[in-house]
Amino acid sequence: MMRVFPLLLSFVTTVLFTAAQPTSSPFFKDADLVNTGIYYYPEHWPESQWERDISTIANMGFEFVHLAEFAWYKMEPTEGVFDFSWLDKVVNLCIKYRLKVLLCTPSATTPTWMRVNYPETFIMDGHYIRAENGTRGLGSMVSEKYRDGVRKVVAAMARRYGTNPHVIGWQVDNEPGAVADYSPASQAAFRIWLQKKYKTIGALNKAWGTAFWSQWFNNFGQVIIPNTNLVGWWGNNPHALLDFKRYSADTQAEFLDMQAAALRSHIAETQFITTNYTAVCTGADAMRTRKLDFATYTAYPNGGGDNIGNQGFRLGNARAVLFAADYYKSVGGVSGVMEMQPGPVNWGSYNPLLLPGTVRMWLYHTFAAGGRIACSYRFRQINYSSEQYHAGIMLTDGVTPSPGGEDYRRFMKEVKELRQQYRPGEAMPQQMKARSTAIVWNVENYWSIDRQKQTHQWDTWNFPVKYIEMAKSLGAPVDVVPETADLSAYKFVIIPAYELADEALVKKWADYAANGGHLLVTCRTAVKNRDGHFWEGPIAAPISKLIGARVKATDMLSGHGKGDIVLNGSHYKWNNWADLLAPFEGTEIVATYNDQFYKGMAAIVKRKSGKGSVTYVGVDTDDAELEKTVLQQTLNDAGASTENYPEGVYVYWRDGFYMAVNYASESYTMNLPENSKILVGEKTLKPAGVLVWKVF
Incomplete structure (x- = not known):
């Protein structure tokens, strides 16, 4: 019988922030500003080329080499038999050429012997088909046999390199994403997770609303993972699916923490432990980890999008960096890009050459946003297998730098020059500090809204990113923070479409405003409780007092329809979402609807709250001009000056x-x-x- 690991309930790490400032870290020297590195896969190349490649890496200006990420088969060629002789040679070459080493645990790519000996260690998809090795991230994280194999290889690596002074840190796993797992092991683990959360089957039935369509459970043994492949989209239970997302994210976080614990028992305190989340990470939740020193991210800004203007398809989308660079600082206070796109990729809808200097610009963007690490995947473009067309720092001959390689070389040279200009202790200019802004975000709101968008025009992921762009265009330093963060460090706080809330959270927001903060709340906030249920009362009932208005109803228009809103005599168009607001006495009407059958009703309201203010934006527009105008007015009314930087x-x-x-x-x-x-x-x-x- 397969054993499963009883998962812990979710948790959130509280981090105190200083707006838009990189935090000091024991793992990085402030004077270094940013540390540059490169992924290298010696197992892909003849041993006779290793020294040439490592020497080239050093001569280009890189400071560390990322190794062993997908090399489980090489380190443990047969079960229980470890061979690090090849890795020792590469590490020693790095030492010879004065390069530091960042090692990665190989849990993302299981070796063939794992499939042969233990096929049950792989996930099952929504059709109950078992996965196999041959790609990344398909091991079942609740399979004890898989976990045991991971623990053993991680511990062996840690014992080998944990006290090597040239090893600066460890990356656990690769791009963790909490892949849905419907295997028997996962079914059992999900039931354990539910029992820990709800205690009784009655509590689960209430939270999931199982009285609807005869979904009622008599005991936890009857519960299975909700599977939209079998019941269809229309038959989904949004509360069960929300819990499955939570369980999957908890599973992923605990799996990372398990590896971190295995490492920490053997490695030096000076070696950090991190992982590299994807920039747009909608499955895993970085805030659930407890044992990582900090989190990093991968960024691939260009994969065939049009982006801004006629050259945008060669420049990439800034959103790949904007959100990640600010959000992942929430774990440990520092972050950086672990995997930066070096040129054209192999997976985009089309893969154009980049405008010269584009990779350098992306690197500066991650650096400017507070990054301590700037690392690229990868050094050499591989000549075979599934990523042949994925660019590297070197072309396929192994000796000629690609355009991205030249960009990296220039960036590293300039960073070394900037280090000479660094002066410790310089404070953020008062003008910028007066605009300090936080955006409060929880991935659970994404999970909830994305399941029931109500309109195809709702861009779930990019909704909070849109507010980052608006704030940045006004010259505001921005942090993305969890709901547990201390908001008093910020003059302005934005709550974008925070669908799942409770009274305690709303009280925290109210206290922030009463103490002198300026709160901007958007539509689709506090519409549901934490279980995803509507309130037995008015729409968004918990925030009615906070915003000084009642949400009477919500309207949406067709994709080609445009409604009219008037603010300060100017007209703005909307079509995605519109809350019809009934303001209370003393609440200011900022903008009104100027057409439809509810012409004259409030669309945006504002009220004073103690020493601060609360503004509610009940509208979502495509061009964001209305929302930007309101945000600028909020900053200006609070005494902060603003800029007007153009898009991009x-x-x-x-x-x-x-x-x-x-x-x-x-x-x-x-x-x-x-x-x-x-x-x-x-x-x-x-x-x-x-x-x-x-x-x-």
């Missing part, structure tokens, strides 16, 4: 440096004060341009 231009301040990047197809000239000194780039930012300056 992002400006940051960190460690005494101002930095700007340009994802747009048109040039933009920055308005710099007279006492500025340009350190990198030119005042006029061309497409893919970078500008770094200091103000004296």
Whole structure:
């Protein structure tokens, strides 16, 4: 009988923030600003080429080498027999050429002997078909046999390299994503998770609403993982599916923590433990981990999208960095890009050449946003197998740098020059600090809304990102924070479509505003409780007092229909979502609907709250001009000045440096004060341009 691991309930790490500032870390020197690295796979290449490659990596300016990520078969060629002789040679070459080493646990790619000996260690998909080895991330994280194999190889690696002073840290797994697992082991683990959460089957029946369509359970043994493949979209139970997402995320987090614990019992305290979440990570939840020192992310900004202007398809989408760079600092206070796209990829809808300098711009973007690591996947473009067309730092001959490689070389050279200009203890300019903004986010809101969008026009993932873009265009430093964060560090807090809430959370928001903060709340906030149920009362009942209005109803228009809203005499178009608001006495009406049968009703309201204010934006528009106007007015009313950067231009301040990047197809000239000194780039930012300056 297969054993399963009893999973813990979810948890959230509380981190205190200083708005938009990289936090000091025992693993990185502040004066280094950012540390650059590269993925290298010696197992892909003849041993006779290893020294040439490691030497080239060092000569290009890289500072560390990322190793062993997918090499389980090489380290444990047969079960229980470990061979690190090949890895020792590569590590020693890195030492010879004064390169640090970042090791990765190989849990994402199980060896063939695992499938042959223990086929039950793989996940089952929604059709109950067993996966096999041959790609990444298909091991069942609740299979004790799989976990035992992972623990053994991780512990063997840790004993081998855990005290090596040239090893700076460890990455556990690769791009954890909480893949849905319907295997017998996962079914059993899910039931254990539910029993821990609900205690009684009656409580589960109530939370899941199983009285609907005769879904009632008599005991936990009757419960199975909700499977939309078998009941169809229409038959889904949103509450059961929400819990399955939570269980899967908890499973993923605990699996990472298990590896971190196995490492930490053998490695030096100076070696960090991290993982590399994908930039758009909708399955795993970084905030559930407890044992990682910090989290990093992967960023692939260009995969065939049109993006901004006629050159946008060569410049990439800034959203791949914008959200991740700020969100993953929530785990441990620091972050960085572990896997940066080096050029064209093999999976995009089409894969164009990048505009020269684009990879450099992406690197500066991650650096400007507070990144401590800038690492790229990968050094050499492979000549065979499934990623042949995925670019590397080197072309297929192994000796010629790609355009991305040249961008990396230039970036590393410039960073070393910037280090000479670093001065410790420089405080954020007061003008920017006065705009400090936090966006509160919880992936569970994404899970809930994405299951029941109500309109095909609702862009679930990009809704909070849109507010980041608006705040950045106004010159505000932005952090993405969990609901447990201390909000008092921020002058402004945005709550974007926070569908799942409770009274305690709403009280925290109210206290923030009463104590002098300025809160901006959007539509689809507090519409449901934590189980995903509507309130037995008005729409979004818990926030009625907070926003000073009642949500009477919600409207949506067709894709081609446009409604009209008036704000300060100006007209704005909407079509995605519209809350019809009935303001209470003393609440200011900021904007009203100017057509439809409810013409004259409030669309946006604002009220004073103690020393602060609360603004409710009941509308979602495509172009975001209305929302940006309201956000700018909120900042200005609170005494903060604002900028007006065009779409695609992002400006940051960190460690005494101002930095700007340009994802747009048109040039933009920055308005710099007279006492500025340009350190990198030119005042006029061309497409893919970078500008770094200091103000004296």
